[in-house]
Amino acid sequence: MRTAISPLVVKQPRTLKDALRMLRDDGPLTPLAGCTDVYVGLNFGTLRDARFLNIWGLDDLRGIDVRGDVLRIGALTTHAEIVRSVLVRRRLPMLAAACREVGAVQIQNRGTLGGNIANGSPAGDSLPVLAAAEAFVELRSAEWTRTVPFGEFYTGYRKSVMRPDELITAVEIPRVEGAQWFRKVGTRAAQSISKVVMAAVRASRPRIALGSVAPTVVRARSTEEALAAGGAIEEAQRLLQDEISPIDDIRSTEAYRRFVAANLLMQFWTDTAPRGRARPGVNRRTR
Numbered sequence: 001m002r003t004a005i006s007p008l009v010v011k012q013p014r015t016l017k018d019a020l021r022m023l024r025d026d027g028p029l030t031p032l033a034g035c036t037d038v039y040v041g042l043n044f045g046t047l048r049d050a051r052f053l054n055i056w057g058l059d060d061l062r063g064i065d066v067r068g069d070v071l072r073i074g075a076l077t078t079h080a081e082i083v084r085s086v087l088v089r090r091r092l093p094m095l096a097a098a099c100r101e102v103g104a105v106q107i108q109n110r111g112t113l114g115g116n117i118a119n120g121s122p123a124g125d126s127l128p129v130l131a132a133a134e135a136f137v138e139l140r141s142a143e144w145t146r147t148v149p150f151g152e153f154y155t156g157y158r159k160s161v162m163r164p165d166e167l168i169t170a171v172e173i174p175r176v177e178g179a180q181w182f183r184k185v186g187t188r189a190a191q192s193i194s195k196v197v198m199a200a201v202r203a204s205r206p207r208i209a210l211g212s213v214a215p216t217v218v219r220a221r222s223t224e225e226a227l228a229a230g231g232a233i234e235e236a237q238r239l240l241q242d243e244i245s246p247i248d249d250i251r252s253t254e255a256y257r258r259f260v261a262a263n264l265l266m267q268f269w270t271d272t273a274p275r276g277r278a279r280p281g282v283n284r285r286t287r
């Protein structure tokens with residue numbers, strides 16, 4: 001069985017300090033969090049790594065709290081814990097909505113926010129939320145702690161600024177003003193990877209982020225600017241279709257993704273319209 005880890009090296013740090021020291025002195029080591037992505041990679045033979053660092057037991061990386069006015073979520077916090085969190089549901093409901101859409105309940109109980117970020121799939125459901133929320137990723141090594149704006153974290157398809165001797169330790173999210181909105185369009189209710197996923201905030205400067213339409217999660221800056229300037233939603237839809245770069249793959253076609261992204265933008269704008277201005281007749285089904 002290819003997922004058996006017995007022939008592989010798995011280091012078991014007891015503390016975060018130990019883990020960071022092992023990454024520095026005994027690396028390269030691939031962190032194991034909930035393993036929901038790692039085991040798929042091992043099973044399919046796409047992950048060749050043989051030396052792992054099991055961080056699952058590091059409780060310092062768990063938990064959700066508010067520090068000052070910043071929501072802080074530990075990297076090992078699972079999707080299920082995020083869905084259940086009153087703090088998240090109050091301050092960042094679009095993240096609770098996104099985590100509720102990740103896989104099915106088994107995956108939500110094991111998969112972590114840090115794993116979703118580090119895995120870096122452009123279809124990762126939490127990623128548009130973190131982009132629209134202008135979150136920060138906290139990275140730690142044995143020597144330093146640094147905080148990277150989420151918008152600067154990814155450098156390309158599944159590539160990021162994270163170094164091999166660093167771990168994601170937490171995500172910090174400043175207060176988000178405005179109405180939050182999230183939709184995932186996939187094939188079925190559970191276990192489906194998104195064809196298009198959008199998170200957005202309706203404020204004087206709207207924020208719109210999408211997944212599965214480019215090599216990384218993207219902010220739709222031109223679309224945001226047009227809406228902030230009072231432009232028509234139909235014009236914003238045209239701009240959005242121009243500024244994304246979806247591809248054809250086994251899950252969907254490029255043309256379908258552009259079409260759906262424009263529909264989602266309209267749905268966002270309609271759902272979050274000030275009372276009395278909502279347009280009737282918009283299709284709210286996302287699957």
Ligand SMILES: Cc1cc2nc3c(=O)[nH]c(=O)nc-3n(C[C@H](O)[C@H](O)[C@H](O)COP(=O)(O)OP(=O)(O)OC[C@H]3O[C@@H](n4cnc5c(N)ncnc54)[C@H](O)[C@@H]3O)c2cc1C
Pocket residue numbers: 030031032033034035036037038039040075076101102103104107110111112113114115116117118119123124125126166167168169191192193194
């Ligand atoms: C059946 C199934 C359905 C799924 N459905 C969805 C879905 O609907 N939406 C979605 O977004 N994802 C989905 N996933 C993917 C996966 O569950 C998520 O990406 C999950 O959040 C990964 O978290 P994990 O803790 O399991 O990561 P792991 O598998 O443990 O790790 C993933 C990667 O991140 C690295 N890593 C993990 N934690 C850290 C850290 N703290 N610091 C540095 N590197 C780290 C690992 O080394 C590895 O490279 C699905 C997976 C499966 C198997």
